[in-house]
Amino acid sequence: MRRKINEENGRTKRKYAIWKREARRSHSTTVDRALEAINKFEASTGHKAFKAFKFEQAVAFKRVLEDALLPRTGKPLAKATIDGTLRAVKAFFDWLADQPGYRSRISRRDLEYFNLNAKDARVAHAEREVPFPTMEQCKHSFLMMPEANVFDRRDKAIFAFLMLTAARDGAVASLRLKHIDLVDSCVHQDAREVKTKASKTFSTWFYPVDAEYLQQLTSWVEHLRTERLFGPADALFPKPLMGLVDGKFAPVGLSREAYGSAAKICEVVARAFENAALPKFFPHSFRKTLVALGIKRCKTPEEFKAWSLNLGHDSVVTTMSAYCPVPRSRQRELMKGLQ
DSSP: OOOOOHHHHHHHHHHHHHHHIIOOOHHHHHHHHHHHHHHHHHHHSSSSSSGGGOHHHHHHHHHHHHHHHHHHOOOHHHHHHHHHHHHHHHHHHHHHHTTTTTTTTOHHHHGGGGGHHHHHHHHHOOOOOOOOOOOHHHHHHHHHOOOOOOHHHHHHHHHHHHHHHHHHHHHHHHHHGGGGTTTTTTEEOTTTTTGGGHHHHEEEEEOOOOOOHHHHHHHHHHHHIISSOOTTTTTTSOOEEEEETTEEEEEEEEEEEOOSSSOOOHHHHHHHHHTTOOOOTTTTTHHHHHHHHHHOOOOOOOHHHHHHHHHHSSSSHHHHHHOOOOOHHHHHHHHTTTO
């Protein structure tokens, strides 16, 4: 059965996508998520024209989302997912209400029907304790990583680099040799070439962690420069060079190109913890691990400010609110200690 298409809706969505990308400066992934939510709403109405919007459609769409099941698990959608979808559609109609031909047809009061009820909204926005690895778990997993071939050495260097910098996985995947300075023990995350969050340029000096991490990274960089003859523009963590082996395509060495996404970086870290018989963690969790270390190591507000800047945060408030979890057990311990 062919999917129904409303050409007028399609033109309107394209216009909205351009507005979000060019005027609101939203990232392409943000735009894609918004369009996905709008498409779900449109499908729930039978692809009726957006000009025919009624508040009943918003109410019905909420019921559709509440009844939806995840294909892989068969479980209902999380309240946070439902809330995000509704917010994206509400934002679209809020923009639409100012567009020619729609102003007299869409009432902003009707857009309030996209809101979750108060109870579900609290559930959707509730803060949850997200586990992260301890320094000891990281060290154990790192030491358990194999070094049988060049790909193993690269993967172990990736793990070491994450512990030294707490860099985001997208940035790690896109780094070049010219961005790392072993003399000054830092990495320059140049947004013109490195995939940093919000295209922000900043420098990160290596965190004071176990010396084995720096030794591993240094050995890897020297291997690339002296044995592989890699230059400044070549990838710091290159993807494999593929070739024919026994009539099949297989890795035959290192290319000079970086990975196009962060998927490999996530895979390396998750596999390292799994192979060490520990819970699976991902690169982003290292940021919490190192903030927890910073709280113990920093003796002055100025020191913690530098620690925070190293993460790419302009404000310590961002670091504390996003990466300084206080579990209930620790909350109890701290409050008891104040008495």
